[in-house]
Every structure is written in C-alpha cells, then in structure tokens.
Amino acid sequence: MNATNATAPQGDLGNAAPIDVSVVVPVYGCRGCLEELVERVDATLTGEGLSFEVILIDDQSPDRAWSRIEELSDSHRAVRGLRLSRNFGQHAAISAGLASARGGRVVVMDCDLQDVPEAIAPMLAAMEEGVEVVLGQRAERQDGWFKRTGSIAFYRTLGWLTDTEYDPTTANFGVYSRKVVDALNRMPETDRFLPLLVRWTGFNTVKIVVPHARRSEGRSGYTLGALLRMATRIALSFSDKPLRLVMTGALVIAAGAAAIAAFAVYRYSAGDIRVAGFTSIVASIWLVGSLLMGSIGVLGLYLGKVHGESKGRPQYLVWQDTREQRQ
Known part of the structure; x- marks a missing residue:
C-alpha cells in the first residue's frame, strides 16, 4: 500500500x-x-x-x-x-x-x-x-x-x-x-x-x-x-587471547630451542660435531625473527585499538x- x-x-x-x-x-x-x-x-x-x-x-x-x-x-x-x-x-x-x-x-x-x-x-x-x-x-x-x-x-x-x-x-x-x-x-x-x-x-x-x-x-x-x-x-x-597465544608460542619455541641447544652441546662434547652447522644457524635466525615480528604485529594491533579509543570520538553521528x- x-x-x-x-x-x-x-x-x-x-x-x-x-x-x-x-x-x-x-x-x-x-x-x-x-x-x-x-x-x-x-x-x-x-x-x-x-x-x-x-x-x-x-x-x-x-x-x-x-x-x-x-x-x-x-x-x-x-x-x-x-x-x-x-x-x-x-x-x-x-x-x-x-x-x-x-x-x-x-x-x-x-x-x-x-x-x-x-x-x-x-x-x-x-x-x-x-x-x-x-x-x-x-x-x-x-x-x-x-x-x-x-x-x-x-x-x-x-x-x-x-x-x-x-x-x-x-x-x-x-x-x-x-x-x-x-x-x-x-x-x-x-x-x-x-x-x-x-x-x-x-x-x-x-x-x-x-x-x-x-x-x-x-x-x-x-x-x-x-x-x-x-x-x-x-x-x-574484547579479549587478550591473541597476546596469550603469542606468549605461548614464544615459550614453546624457547623450550624447543633449549632442547636443540642441549642436544647440540651433548653431540659436540661427544665428538660427533666438528664444525657448527650453517643451516641450523640461519634457520634459527629466521625462526626467532619471524616470532619477534609476529609478536610486534599483535602488540601493534592492540596499541592501535588503544590509540583509537583514546581519541574519544563518538560511536556514530x-x-x-x-x-x-x-x-
């Protein structure tokens, strides 16, 4: 009608x-x-x-x-x-x-x-x-x-x-x-x-x-x-879980790195390793670098949210x- x-x-x-x-x-x-x-x-x-x-x-x-x-x-x-x-x-x-x-x-x-x-x-x-x-x-x-x-x-x-x-x-x-x-x-x-x-x-x-x-x-x-x-x-x-996931990932990688380092020391003391491996060093650098960049990215997202809220702009006009x- x-x-x-x-x-x-x-x-x-x-x-x-x-x-x-x-x-x-x-x-x-x-x-x-x-x-x-x-x-x-x-x-x-x-x-x-x-x-x-x-x-x-x-x-x-x-x-x-x-x-x-x-x-x-x-x-x-x-x-x-x-x-x-x-x-x-x-x-x-x-x-x-x-x-x-x-x-x-x-x-x-x-x-x-x-x-x-x-x-x-x-x-x-x-x-x-x-x-x-x-x-x-x-x-x-x-x-x-x-x-x-x-x-x-x-x-x-x-x-x-x-x-x-x-x-x-x-x-x-x-x-x-x-x-x-x-x-x-x-x-x-x-x-x-x-x-x-x-x-x-x-x-x-x-x-x-x-x-x-x-x-x-x-x-x-x-x-x-x-x-x-x-x-x-x-x-x-509404949640801090992404930050907790980054922290959990960091702890897991740190534990893995410590285990690998201990195994490398053991093999070196046993005479199995003569020269440190180039591949493992590069891989470790890339792994740690990626973790750091990811962590900074998540922190940046949260900082961006804080920055947006701090402006105090209205939700709508x-x-x-x-x-x-x-x-």
Whole structure:
C-alpha cells in the first residue's frame, strides 16, 4: 500500500507519554520491505495492547532508504527515523537506536524481515520477573548454505579467540529490559558488538525458539571474509587471547630451542660435531625473527585499538532525525 495513505498506528501517544516497547531497526539495503515491517510490528504490538515506537536507523543505506523512512515517519506517528552521517556499521547503528529508545522494553531486530515481527509477542511474554534479556533462537535458519557456513565460521572463530561459547542460532534479535539498555548506553567503547556487550552485563537471559524467514529483499553485506575480519577485530577489543597465544608460542619455541641447544652441546662434547652447522644457524635466525615480528604485529594491533579509543570520538553521528523535522 502507498505510505501516504497508511493508517497511523496507535502505539505512539506523544513524546511525553510513556512507551511500553521500543523497536530498534538498523536499516541497510532493505528499502522495499520497510513498510511491511512497520505494519507487521504495528499489528503485533497493537494486538497486545502496548504503546510503542519504531526507530529506523539509516546506516547510509545504498538504496536511498532515507526517503522511504521519511515517508513512513510522516504517515505513522509511531515511526522515528535516524539518519547517520556515514556508514558506521550495524552495531553502531543499533547503539544509536538504543540511545534514542524510550520504551521500558526494547526490541532489536533486522530490517530484512528474516526476524519475524510476529515473534515479538512471545518474546515479550517470556520476559517474566527476573528475566532481563530474551533472545530469539533461530532453530531452522532460512539462509543459503554459504551464509550459514559463514555464520558458523564467524562464531567459532570468535568463540575461540575470546574463550567463549557462542550459539550460532542467536544473534541480535531479542527483547532487552530498560536496565540492560541503560547499562549498554553507559559503555563508552567505540567497537560495538551487541551480543558480547549484553553477555558482559551478566543479566539473566533466556532463549526461546522463533521462526526465521527468508530474506525478502537484497542480500547480506557480510561476506565470509568480512565476518572473519570482524571476528578478529572484536577479539582484539574484547579479549587478550591473541597476546596469550603469542606468549605461548614464544615459550614453546624457547623450550624447543633449549632442547636443540642441549642436544647440540651433548653431540659436540661427544665428538660427533666438528664444525657448527650453517643451516641450523640461519634457520634459527629466521625462526626467532619471524616470532619477534609476529609478536610486534599483535602488540601493534592492540596499541592501535588503544590509540583509537583514546581519541574519544563518538560511536556514530546522527545527521537527520525525523522527530526534529516534525517540530
């Protein structure tokens, strides 16, 4: 249906009214499905008798999604659009939405309708007393083989680098309490990865099985290489395991070198070696040199992260806000 003729949902009762639920949606490459997304979220939450807002964050989507977000914001009072000044990445866009969310509970979901809006209701119902996070568990993923393989490789690599077990059937789709959102908003780091930040808070989390749909438009911007690079970047931000791996490697090589040296001394004292071997000396130099360069490289990566954080730059910049345009 035409956005200009859409009926405004009853979720937003005005800026001063309390909001039961905020729905945060980072937008990238999904212009064509935004109206259906808003309508299905509206139908779900209105059916539950909840007041709500839908925050659509344009992470400089290449398909000119901002004009569509403005149309939806004009025709649906519950919709608020944020436009970032450049592409800051999915998790920075989510952070922008969390910082603007007013709801007592906050839903985070993707814009491509693979996260089924109708699943929001059972996730809200699962947030009983003492539960602060409800994650949607995609038992039957409707992705291609390559996407599923890339996702598994990403979570396994990330788990190995951070010494943490990850469930590849869960991602960002979930309901988060106001307590959790406030804690996330207080975290100052610029490298954002929502699942790890939420896990760090330690609040009680439950998982429920939710349906997973096929992507309705476009394709994922996460290639296998991009996922593996992101896993490495996140590991450098959230774990010191790479440094420990370098130290372990250094100790192993040192032990091997000591054993070889002791064996060489033994053979020399026994008269088996007359002239020191040129090949072993060169090999040792190359081995030690490579280890040193690798160690310096890992330290350089961590120093680069420290340098980036020390600048104190914001995680994102909001360029336009439809709420300000309404005023």
